[in-house]
Amino acid sequence: MSLLEVKDLTVTFAGGIEAVRGVSYEVSRGEVLGIVGESGSGKSVTSLAVMGLLPENAQVSGSVKLHGRELLGMREDDLIKVRGKAISMIFQDPLSAFTPVYTIGDQIAEAVRVHQRIGKDKAARQAVELLDLVGIPHPDVRARSFPHEFSGGMRQRAMIAMAIANDPDLLICDEPTTALDVTIQAQVLEVLKTAQRETGAGIVMITHDLGVVAGMADRVLVMYAGRPVEQGPVDDIYYRPRMPYTMGLLASIPRIDGEEGPLVPIEGSPPSPRALPPGCPFAPRCPMKVDACDDEEPDLTAVGGGRQVACIRSREIEDKGLTGADVFPVPVIPADELVRVPRAERSTVLELDGLVRHYPLMKGSVFKRRVGTVYAVDGISFDIAEGETLALVGESGCGKTTTLQQIMQLEAPQDGRVVVLGKDSANLDRSARKALRRDLQIVFQDPMAALDPRMPVGDIIAEPLRAHGFPDRVDELLELVGLSPADAGRYPQHFSGGQRQRIGIARALALEPKLLVLDEPVSALDVSIQAGVINLLDSLKARLGLSYLFVAHDLAVVRHLADRVAVMYLGRIAEIGTVENVYDRPAHPYTQALLSAIPLPDPAMERSRKRILLEGDLPSPADPPSGCRFRTRCPLFARLPESQRRRCVEEEPSVVRQARDHGAACHYAEEIEVITASDDQEEK
């Protein structure tokens, strides 16, 4: 008998909005089921319904059986004996998931005492043991800390400790690593695997990240518009998807081991649950759509091998062995004329030389006094040639955003130089600065926050034109980014995330800039939408001869879009060079760890991959380690003999050339390959 059996689960919110429309799945002991889908597909609502944690205005029907016992409609008195005991849940955002006013130890001990009749001090000791189990250093001290004193990764570990406190049979993980940096994500996933080994629990893993699922799951359920559209063993889903949506999703993910070239986008955006199309909800976006698709919504039907598919053409897909790349139209991106000119002969559009930005750390309310310095950016240098994309990558807190702000300010930096199009920002007067702003534009991360909600899109795009006295060319710009001139009168809230980001790009392009700064332009978008925006950026660059400074934490996206990449760590550049050099032959231990931490959407490779796991968290930029800043977490440093370590502790490494256009800031840099090449991914 399976551990958890969900049948025909339906969740309807007030106003008749059906968030979940008939989900069925089973989880056995020790099995990991991955539930994948984009935002709004109903995957989180499904799991909350299983826990009975939905708000009161939600109507839940169907059946949820744990060990054969029906959970839906169970009285609270009985349900509280199941929650936290038989089923535990790990939530996405570990900051808001802990009550801010109690210590971590108390909150874990509370979970223990709810279900076990033991004394307070015994529960407290158990909390410390649990924290130790999930790898929190000094657990006895840290148990007395409050949630805000924990870093994101530590909080998620503590969350896992709390979830396994009562040895649950089933763990539901709702996007457990989405809010974390990749190296921390790798650590937390490792802890989750340990937790599963310790408890032998079944896991339901909800995520939008197909890489995470590939490494964790035994079986996968793909959801779209509140319904499961495909279900099966992980290898089948990844290597032989039978539903066009799954195929598109897999084809649209940028991969760190991928080839350059356009990504496969899924046109359009997911339907609103208020206005579902007749028939198959994916039909409007499906390249394989036939008339019969509109007639009725296909049921999830078993096709053998433990697989279920909801598509009327699934047999045909199976027989012809179609993949996403075969089915979905791949846009043709014009070749960039400039690329043929050698880099040295192209002019430089942006040059940073020893840029420094320190923030004073102040204390006191009336009489402020300086108690320290945050070394946000501590001497970085790079340049961008015309027609080139340089990506600045690194984890949160490494100084990418500060660097970007320093460039956009066009003012004299605290130290070092910022030269934009040959003009030093320190020598600009007001009018020259305004004129230079025309050539330097920015696209922001959050497309909702970056557009004034009370302004029609036409006005938003026309604003820079008016400010600089340019002729109106809103229609042309809208067409340039793939929108229609008829959209000019509509407001930002009428557009989907991907369309809003296109509007942001149109606004940035209005003044025909030479350099575009892209601050995480696709990180807020779903994968299927992301591919379209990346392709757009790629083709705009070629058509308009733009140069990009691209700030991102997603190294897979960077591989697709960038020519060169600079990896930052604690305000310094760790490694810089062409994408091929840095990705295929990383020389800095940090780059190697970063690349190896990224999960690949490929189950077989994920299973065989050896990860370089980093210890601990990013040190505070207010108190960086002496010498090499990375040494406290460096796996190479840990292996070095004492005599060689001295140099790392005493001397701060600067970027040293490894090869043509490849440099690393490591005393003992050594090129190794961390992403196993996989060119047979499609044939499998």
Added chain:
Amino acid sequence: MGKYLLRRFAVNLILVAVAASLAYLLAASSLHPRANFAGRNPAPAVEVVDAALDDANINDKTPLLQRYGTWAAGVVHGDFGKTWEGGSVNDEMGRRIGVSLRLLFIGTVLGSALGVMVGAWAAIRQYRVSDRVIGVSSFVIMAIPVFVVATMLMIGVVGLNRAAGSTLIEYTGEYNPTLTGLDQLANRLNHLILPTISLCLGQIAYYSRIQRNMMLDVLGQDFVRTAMAKGLRRRTALFKHALRTALIPAATYFAFAFGTLLTGATFTEKIFGWHGMGAWLVDSIYTNDVNSVAAVNLFAAVCILIAGFLSDVIVAALDPRVRVS
């Protein structure tokens, strides 16, 4: 943490000094105690009037700043000066301060505690009938000035007493001096009922609105869901996790609410015939009694700043994030 509170206390002390000085200067320059003698028949000699005014340091022939200097020097040594009739302000304050503090203390504790409870309950029952009733009543109460509320309560009680044929609820004065022992205590409590209600109502309405909003912010938070996912009952999760966290911002309003309470107390005392500080303020303004007005204002300033200080202490006690940094 101790240092933080000590610093706040020092800042508060300076603020009290500034507030009291400004109040004195305003009272001394706008009240005219000389006018009290003008209507007398036979009119007293100018020298006699001057002598009486000088005795109390309220003679308008003395420069304002000089009078202020004398007054301030006295206050620093704990002497609040004389009333215009020559009595001691200190003695009068001694008689009245207990009366007011009793009302203010009960009003604050009951008002904030009940207000928080009502607000939290309304938040949990958002958009239900009970929530709407609480919401409408709060706004109605907040819209009615305290003296109207007090008068209406009084009229109601008079009607009730008449219907019952005996005095169920006392509606004027502090106590019945003819009673002794336990009867006296019971009678004092009975006299407290109406003034307390009229003071508390506004406070409850105010706190319930704030607490409802704070609670609603917290109810949607993930940590309440986490608490329930652990296996806590909804009620326990709401009480132990949601309410506890939602109390922090409400505590910062404590100082503000006390200001309105103090104003309300002035009217309440006057209407119910309590001889407290508020009633004294109104009487002293009528009689151009500069030193008494200044003393009452000093008392009010001290009260408000104590409330502010208490609210800092409460926030620090409730919120570990304040404590740690």
